[in-house]
Amino acid sequence: MYRRGVDNPWLSLDYLRRSGDEVWEQFVIHTTLTLEAILIAAAIALPLAVLVRRSPRLSGPILGVTGVLYTVPSFALFALLAPFTGIGRTTVLIGLVAYALLVLVRNTVVGLQGVDPDIVDAARGLGYTRMRMLLTVELPNALPSIIAGLRIATVSTVALVTVGVVVGYGGLGQLMFRGMQSNYRAQIATSSLLCLALALALDLALVLLGWWAMPWTRGTRRRSRRARGAARTAEAAA
């Protein structure tokens, strides 16, 4: 494929020195695209999950549609959207949001369903309105499951952005693809590692967010183990 003896290392500082600007640019695109997709998906998923929880009649259609969106491969979804939304950022963003929806809706529903009925009863006995109950009792109690869903959705979205190459907007995937076309190993390896690092960093950030938002799960060892168990159940359900 290339001449024997030509140096083509997997990792090279020379590559970063020469193309650092470009790598940074794609890294920023990758990060902002991921965050934007997750924020939009969360903003849609939360009300949907509450709807599913409140009216069982809507749960079938909502879970069904998000399930179908999830089963349709990203590659096909971008292809279905591209003729209408054009190639570029919008198409990728819509695809990513559609993908993250199912995980977020499902995990939030699981979390809401797992709230101890006695607690809800107690809150109702205290005269809480439905809205206040949702915001101050149900959602905080569902938080471990919601955070678990956010973690899964974020990590898979980081990986999924790369498929955006199909429509010419794949963030770091753009570099992987070009590196493949020119058989430039350093370019492929660098962008792949950055992708993994980004997923890891965002995952860690969400863990910290959960730690900060749920002070009650810190405390004793026993409690934190229970919280971990809940998170694992939610993950298995996703």
Next chain:
Amino acid sequence: MSTVGDAWTYLTTPESWVGANGIFGTNFDGSLRFQQDSIIALTIEHIYMSFAAVGIAAALALPLGLWLGHVRRGGGVTTVVSNVSRAMPTLALLTLFAASAIGFGNRAVIIAAAIFAFPPILTNTFTGMSGVDADVREAAFGQGMTRLQVALKVELPLALPLIAAGLRTSATQTVATVPLAALVAGGGLGVIINSGLATQRYGQVLAGGILVAAVCLGIDWLLGRAQRSVTPAPLRRVAVAAA
């Protein structure tokens, strides 16, 4: 609107289905060739690649999961494996393969898809086996069953719903991953989308997207039926919750 019309024209032209040169041909070395301009050939190739990938993954993950689940060790390892595989973009693996000794084409795609098909099978097999009630296990040992008998005759049947769910997840995901093969000179239905984009025939792109989506939903539905049929009625609710 014309894009939809173009897609319709593409899908209703017989030649798109059977190809200009037939469905199958032969390569220079005499091996079977799936003609890349025939929907039927590409669908068969797509399913063959998916099956190969899931087959390889299952051959490795099932025994490993059965064993780890039986001895009830390695839960942490299986979680790490599944988390890392989620963070690893398929495209990264495909391009890394392409630039390494593994190279381009269907073989590289099958290996990459098998790597991604591995974790769901492993995790679910492990969870199913290690989740079997300890009392049931003890009763089986108390009756004088050997380890192998306990694993295969007691734990395996009880873990079957979860194992089937894992195989289904893995297979659905693989069928959805294989279209990426078109980006690294492989076959399968992604070829229709990729060549459509390259030649700016967006009708064909749309048609390709519809075909891939239809195949994925169809296979998911079929496997869902299969999963249901191997799951005893009382266990169905559990399996659905864990899928």
